[in-house]
Amino acid sequence: MLKKYSKSLSVLALVAVLAACSQTESANQTKQEAKVPSATKVEKLQVNEDKHLVIMHLNDTHGRVEEGKYDGMGYARVKTLVDNVRKNNDNVLLLDAGDTIHGTVFAALSRGESIVEIMNTMDYVAMAPGNHDFNYGLDRLEELEDKMNFEVLASNVEYKEDGNTAFKPYIIKEIDGMKIGILGVSTPETAYKTSPANVEAVTFTNPIATAKKAVEDMSKEGVNYIVAVSHLGVDEDSYYTSIRLAEEVQGIDLIVDGHSHTTLKNGLQIGDTLIVQTGFYDKNLGKVDISINKDGSTNATASLISKEEAMGRTEEVEVEKEVVVTVNDDYSIKAGDTLSEISFSHKIPQGTIMAANDQIVNPDLIYAEDNLVLPTERTEVVKEVETRVVGGVAKDQTVMDTINRIKIENEKITxxxxxxxxxxxxxxxxxxxxxxxxxxxxxxxxxxxxxxxxxxxxxxxxxxxxxxxxxxxxxxxxxxxxxxxxxxxxxxxxxxxxxxxxxxxxxxxxxxxxxxxxxxxxxxxxxxxxxxxxxxxxxxxxxxxxxxxxxxxxxxxxxxxxxxxxxxxxxxxxxxxxxxxxxxxxxxxxxxxxxxxxxxxxxxxxxx
Structure with a gap:
């Protein structure tokens, strides 16, 4: 059953429709955009006391749930890293900017459900649908939405039949006395960056216009901070980008971006808006530390946790080890010695002594002043070069159990x-x-x-x-x-x-x-x-x-x-x-x- 979220038809009349296969600005498009009203002033609530919020984020993982030579750190390590942040801060939100549920055999065998199962164990809050998230078709994405413990947000994906939005335009997350508004936008390039048959029931409208409307609506409901989860990217070749979104939509504090596979180590500041993006394939996990102050000011610091940090680095170190070695000690036989007495007193088996001394043919015939060697075990300290993993985090067991179970299920499909x-x-x-x-x-x-x-x-x-x-x-x-x-x-x-x-x-x-x-x-x-x-x-x-x-x-x-x-x-x-x-x-x-x-x-x- 299709999910439909209502939207004002008066606003729809003002929204420009991106031509399905166009990558260039057309005169008609420019004319339509001129009809979009500028945003009204966005009012935000002030908090009663200074607050701290952390946004953790990924984008463009393309179904890479496990680490690999050319892939990222894997979801099990992502979960551990996020949980480590959660241990030190109650106000943590995990977001995904799309192109998540398609891209590997692991994902495709269950048509995306395997990825959703893993994401459900990681306590995601919301994601924006990327163009490749429609690769199984709109109907399948809506089926998967029903299985998600988090929201799919896209303010600019509308049914052709009635103009209703296919997904929620935004949500308001209440956490520690704060109201965090989260809106979603998808790239209109989806119309041709997935099979057209996958999205024939919907139109990807102007994300600038729909984001303005979502910001204004959230402002009326009362929010302290606004985050856009955006699958637009920052490539100059794209007509709609997150840079444009930041420039043209007032009131967005943070854009968690995807689509262009861009690594923004410390984010990109555009006016009052910070844009963050992690690259692709969970090679980085994004973290944004945000202060929301009672005087109405906010500030945010973006950083990335790399695959190398998550998995640890290998290095060679010289270490001292105690090892047991065998040393042949010289022993001069004294008058009256027998092999059994020598064996007993030196705690060395007779067979070991005989094996080390070829001249002993008969253990009862040994002669005074003859020399033997006694193989004696000693503990010595030696230096060795050892390869160690330094740093890194362990894999979350719940995520690994889920991945391994799905692998077994996938074998039935193969x-x-x-x-x-x-x-x-x-x-x-x-x-x-x-x-x-x-x-x-x-x-x-x-x-x-x-x-x-x-x-x-x-x-x-x-x-x-x-x-x-x-x-x-x-x-x-x-x-x-x-x-x-x-x-x-x-x-x-x-x-x-x-x-x-x-x-x-x-x-x-x-x-x-x-x-x-x-x-x-x-x-x-x-x-x-x-x-x-x-x-x-x-x-x-x-x-x-x-x-x-x-x-x-x-x-x-x-x-x-x-x-x-x-x-x-x-x-x-x-x-x-x-x-x-x-x-x-x-x-x-x-x-x-x-x-x-x-x-x-x-x-x-x-x-x-």
Whole structure:
């Protein structure tokens, strides 16, 4: 059942609607924004005595609940750090600025519910929905909202049908005699930075206008301090940013931001508003210490707790240790000695003495003035170099128990059969990094089928396993694509495509992770030419030659879209759409269509 939160229709008439696929300011948009009234003066209540408030925050974790080489500190350490702050202060609020419930296999297998379960153990207060939080669809996000022990806040997400807001615009949290107003905004870029089908029932309206209305409404209800949880970011390429929010909306004291993956170590002060953001993948945990004073003044200090601090650093130290060593002492046999007497008096077994003295053949025949060696154990102090973890915090056991339980449940899902193949789908490292394979072709075909783009391109290094002949299980697909990379459609020129292909084949015939797997085109290249001069021709599936000056839509993965594997020609391009993760798209394609490609088809081929 859809949740609907009422909103004044008179305000809706004043709100500008961001065009679904536009990233540039249009004349119509400017005209609509001119209709938005400026904010009235925001009055805030004064506290009776000086108060201290702490805001802890994360953003853009993208389902990274456990620590990893390229990931953050993990939610179990986040919980410990937050709890440590709570021990010393009762007034602590934990907030999340979005892009939280999607991005890893761990998250996708339960369509986000696993992340919600963990967040529920951490005592979150509220989150703003990021564009990727809609990747399972609006209906699923609303289902997950019902399972949350915290609020989803978004003042600018409205149903097309009736203009009501899909989520609460704001809440007022009462804590220690203070009223803390918390409003939420989502980026209007969500209209094209998730699959459009996921958000077809809603409109992402002007966040500046809706934030002004929320601030004014909270002011009327009486608040001491206002926080915006914002998935807008600070990138200059975005039309709506948290910087604009701070500049144009009076009364917001703090913006807990996300979306741009920006690390703001001590925050960014814009007028009277402090903007904070932690980067991404819980590599940092944000902390804002806030003083709310009885004279009406406030001040805030932002800081970050890094992954290195949370996990501790390793260092080599020299330590002294007591060790037991065996020393061979010389012993001269005296008249009347027997081996048993020597063994008894020196507390050394006869067998040990005999083993250390080859000349003893018969223990009853030993002679005075002969020499023996007696293996004697002694304790000595030695110096050793030891690697220690210095600092860091322990993992919260409740969070770890939840993660481990979910892992067991996920194993049931990975065993589900999604299809069947009569041939082995080749994802072997030496193959996908040096040439076209049937698995690479199937993956790029699935990418085109999902997105409707003109062309598809992915890197062989992202394909990590083969799928053997027989039934295909969900876990098999995850083994092929384990990184949680999602599909992005970007606008490129034909020359950008050629430059990308040149990058991918530059090391051929040597294996390289950048080797291109494609659909929508056939590529011929000459391997004896110098690198970056090897592409001979690129022919589209409709028979036309690729036009270097023409614009095309390209489906690729998010890693390559930001220049990964040296795909520099794809970096910084206009985003036309963002979709599910590669393993979700491939799994869904096989479930619906079967294995439609069983051989390499000459999509990328050498002319020699």
């Amino acid at each position: 065993s589900v059969v999604v299809g069947h193949t009569d041939v082995t789908l080749d994802g072997e490292r030496g193959q996908v990094r040096a040439g076209e394979t049937n698995l690479g072709n199937l993956l790029t075909t699935a990418m085109l089928d999902k997105t409707g783009a003109d062309l598809a391109l992915t890197n062989g290094g992202g394909i990590r396993a083969s799928i053997k002949e027989g039934d295909i299980k969900k876990g098999d697909v995850i083994s092929v694509l384990p990184f949680g990379n999602y599909v992005v459609v970007i606008e490129v020129t034909g020359q950008d495509i050629i430059d990308a292909l040149e990058n991918g084949i530059q090391s051929y015939p040597n294996a390289r992770g950048a080797f291109p797997h494609v659909d929508g085109m056939k590529v011929k290249f000459d391997p004896i030419q110098e690198a970056f001069s090897r592409v001979v021709e690129v022919t589209l599936d409709n028979g036309e030659k690729l036009d270097p000056a023409k614009t095309y839509s390209l489906a690729t993965n998010d890693f390559m879209a930001v220049g990964g594997d040296q795909y520099e020609s794809l970096k910084g391009k206009k985003t036309l759409g963002e979709y599910e993760s590669l393993e979700e798209i491939l799994s869904d394609y096989i479930s619906k269509n079967g294995v439609t490609i069983t051989t390499a088809e000459g999509r990328v081929s050498s002319i020699r």
